[in-house]
């Protein structure tokens with residue numbers, strides 16, 4: 001799988017090959033990443049006379065060897081490469097310039113892990129391997145270890161870089177990325193997931209132009225605005241055909257993705273920690289690790305690339321008891337009550353939910369301190385017994401006595417100025433001395449770069465969990481981070497403090513997982529502001545968006561599916577008119593859209609009509625029967641809501657093709673309209689399928705090649721149908 005021969009290093013996965021070579025001068029050059037290909041590809045390196053291009057000193061003016069044109073594996077500022085580089089290091093005098101040459105390479109069994117940072121893990125049967133390539137600066141300033149984790153059966157290669165200061169003085173790292181990929185041929189488009197609060201992960205595909213295209217976050221969180229996942233695709237690539245490279249970062253803070261089309265028409269991609277206001281001082285002998293990045297390739301279109309990521313996230317990122325097993329159908333009280341509830345009101349909501357088949361009640365924001373609005377009490381993680389009419393345990397026990405599980409919401413990284421916690425520890429919040437800190441949702445951010453702050457919050461929350469007994473925890477985070485001035489840090493460097501903040505937050509999650517290994521934990525960040533593989537390494541599911549409108553969710557869930565499996569998406573049926581958009585959609589459609597990985601409700605079911613309640617009951621039965629195919633089956637984007645004027649469709653198919661579920665939503669009703677055809681995928685072409693809801697027998701081949709005309713079921717806009725297909 002990994003071979004090192006005559007300074008040629010080759011990684012093979014089941015369907016891809018990745019190759020690099022040490023040049024005669026010791027630089028590590030990148031040769032190839034693509035379809036599985038045998039042989040030495042160093043013949044592809046072209047040494048043209050590059051005129052006046054500067055070259056490293058020891059090349060004695062060899063103008064055919066330009067670092068500014070040659071494809072490199074992990075370049076650096078200082079070796080005469082003027083393109084976007086992944087690494088910038090300064091020496092004790094502030095001089096920036098290093099030149100990395102090959103030192104050694106070794107292969108180990110299994111997959112590496114990274115201290116304090118999340119990383120993918122291997123399961124039995126994954127046949128994972130680790131490659132470590134060591135480079136050293138010619139003037140002995142740093143040694144850089146490039147780690148490659150190879151998961152051959154999902155066609156994924158993971159990467160990170162570790163920089164060691166081998167000099168005897170303090171140096172600084174001003175930029176460190178996790179991954180660089182140089183592609184010498186091909187014209188690519190980028191597909192990235194942009195957005196905003198309530199409209200996260202909108203797919204955007206655009207042509208690259210010369211110069212740099214840069215995406216990222218400077219908000220302290222991976223953000224609603226830009227997701228750390230992206231694809232590079234050939235101009236002709238579609239869902240089902242063509243080249244596609246995918247990249248993702250296991251990181252939940254500031255990041256930068258850069259793609260440069262250089263003057264020689266080559267493409268360079270660099271992804272990793274944001275270097276904006278980042279300067280990490282490294283004392284002699286110290287090391288610094290970049291976060292892990294993940295890449296995958298296919299020539300079978302975007303659907304296959306997403307499938308590679310889906311399998312990988314499900315099997316090699318997510319952990320814990322809810323990785324594979326069915327997640328309980330939940331009801332969350334947020335949109336039902338907001339802050340306005342009593343213990344009895346919660347119990348009444350839970351009771352009706354239980355009658356209809358719901359299995360878990362989640363008490364959202366407002367149960368602690370004096371929290372009756374969003375101006376106060378964050379940080380005071382003790383139960384508001386006055387509001388609940390007694391201890392939290394009493395409410396939880398009453399709900400448990402009905403046969404339901406009980407869950408709770410927390411927002412551990414935040415503090416309200418109007419809280420006992422803030423009054424006792426004002427220095428625990430980020431603030432620049434002499435300036436009033438920016439408020440976001442009326443709150444401040446706790447300095448999680450300090451262990452004592454993490455300890456203080458963790459202890460309070462653990463006390464409530466232990467006293468109440470909790471099956472589920474929703475971990476929220478409702479603002480981006482503006483100032484990052486830590487009362488304790490010796491070196492006030494915004495970039496580094498924000499990185500340490502992320503490490504502190506991961507430490508908090510790690511402690512929760514270790515102390516409560518059976519608990520179902522769901523991530524959240526003002527909806528989907530921290531939907532990334534870093535978070536998914538600690539929680540199997542993330543609340544996808546605060547936008548619960550079934551129509552808007554079509555776009556959000558479609559975009560999310562490019563980089564993340566449906567099993568990671570939390571989605572709820574909420575009330576109409578929808579609280580975010582005012583739109584009215586049928587309960588059937590709200591159920592069909594929410595029925596992705598993590599299914600739940602977020603409304604007072606007592607307020608529904610009897611007819612709608614019957615529909616809810618049916619939905620829950622369907623989910624309990626179909627959860628496996630929804631959570632673990634193969635997901636197909638059958639139409640693109642950004643391009644489809646009438647009906648949007650998607651499909652879950654069992655891996656063994658024995659069954660599938662097709663969902664179609666009419667997004668626009670028209671008079672005397674055309675008949676949209678849906679072409680299914682992932683079926684057995686040689687078998688017949690029975691379509692339960694339409695009572696038809698149709699062959700797999702016909703459903704995939706001729707397609708299924710959308711049945712004339714729509715009586716009103718946003719109507720929908722779920723069709724179960726069973727192989728005969």
Ligand code: DGJ
Nearest residue numbers: 334364365524526527546
């Ligand atoms: C933002 C979350 O996304 C919501 O679901 C809800 O938990 C609120 N915060 C509570 O403040």
